[in-house]
Amino acid sequence: MTVPLALLDSFSGAVDFIFSQRESFGGGTQVGGLGQVWELTLEHLKVSGIALAVSLALALPLGLLLGHRRTGELFAVAAGNAGRAIPELALIALLVAFVGTGTVNVAIALAVLGIPPILTNTFVGVHQVDPQAVGAARGMGMSELQIAVRVELPLAVPTIMSGVRTAAINIIATATIAPLAGVLTLGDFILARNVYGDEGVLAGAILVALLALTVELTLAAVQWALTPRGLRLQRTEAST
């Protein structure tokens, strides 16, 4: 019975850390409590949000262009594969060594992780659009730009959004080690054990996991909302 009790103890300690302030491990300052949790959560969301916006701004138009023209298949595959091989810790360390610290630099480094999945999925999603739908749009007199934005993009939403979700998860996960580059995200609770103590570390782990799951669920809802109704109906029929 001692092991489960000790376990319960450390988790309730972590929950306590989240809800009420206490003196820091080394003494001197007040840490923990909802105020600091909120502050670090906002910073985590801010740096991740900027990063995701930058990757979307770069990867979505490029993927749409390549997918629409049906070229650059190998480039899209290579980008996706290379992106997975980037070690997050090394990326942050190289950033600190050769570029600099701070929110903007970290956001740009995180954007590097977000680009490959969005690029690959946008390319594949657009590439897979039924050529008959594109033909019909062309027959209605739509310009190439209109076809890309009003036909191919909406039909590719499920695939694109799954890429965006992968990108968001990678970015949020890596933003956890951003304190190493001077940006105080929720990862600070985890990495600075000498300040927050064991309960703070566990609280940080719980908060980061909850944040990632919340963002994932939110994006799943966004995906559902953005998917054209016709496509949704088709999918429901196909799955039953």
Next chain:
Amino acid sequence: MLVPTIAQASADFFRDRSDSNCIQDNGAFCAGWVIDNFDRYVDPLLQHVVLVAVSVGLGFLIAFAMAVASHRQRWLVPAFIGATGVLYTIPSLAFFFLLLPITGRGTDTAIIALTAFTLQIIYRNIVAGLADVPRDAKDAGRGMGMTEQQLLWRVELPLAVPEIIAGVRVATVSTVAIASLAVFAGGGGLGSEIVTGSNITFHTGVVTASTLLIGMAIAFDVVLLLVQRRLTRWRSAGEGRGARRTDLLRTLSRRAHRMG
């Protein structure tokens, strides 16, 4: 006599650089230091290989068992996808520290978290591979009097090998990258040559470890590609470039869908 002279000259060249103030100045990459200190990378490198190989190996066994179980019991598929999705979404660093009160610091904790991470990728690919087996092939097997069990092991799984291995490759390459975080859980690996304490400012160490990590990802990927070629020799007969191209697009789209 020319060769040893060149070797000597290049050794001198690097030695000279290491004797200069490269390390004191924290230069971007001090080749001499790396050559002199290469020993220190051997252990972390091997630990990293073990972390990746054990995690992906365990992940494959579990995902495979789940896929076989859900192959006839279709209602298990969404349940497994949901459960592995949660494990995939929790950032590895957080996962390590959530496990810490239960399993303590060390390699075990790192392996559990990394294994949990690989499940979603591998499981989805096995399920997709089995779903893509042509109906004709299954009908032919049934016509030959195969039981469902024989059909699975002799027809469906062999035909799904390319997609199964594609999943293992994705999982492996990602795990090589993520295993560098194992150092925070006391799990060793090449991350220990990037971070010391919470210090990441030794440039040469960071550059060397990053290079080794990317090299390892490529090496694992090439080995798995060779395994895949070996397991699918039947494909080369009668199939040309066209088939391979279609296959590339199909795996690509499978990968793209893995979060959907």
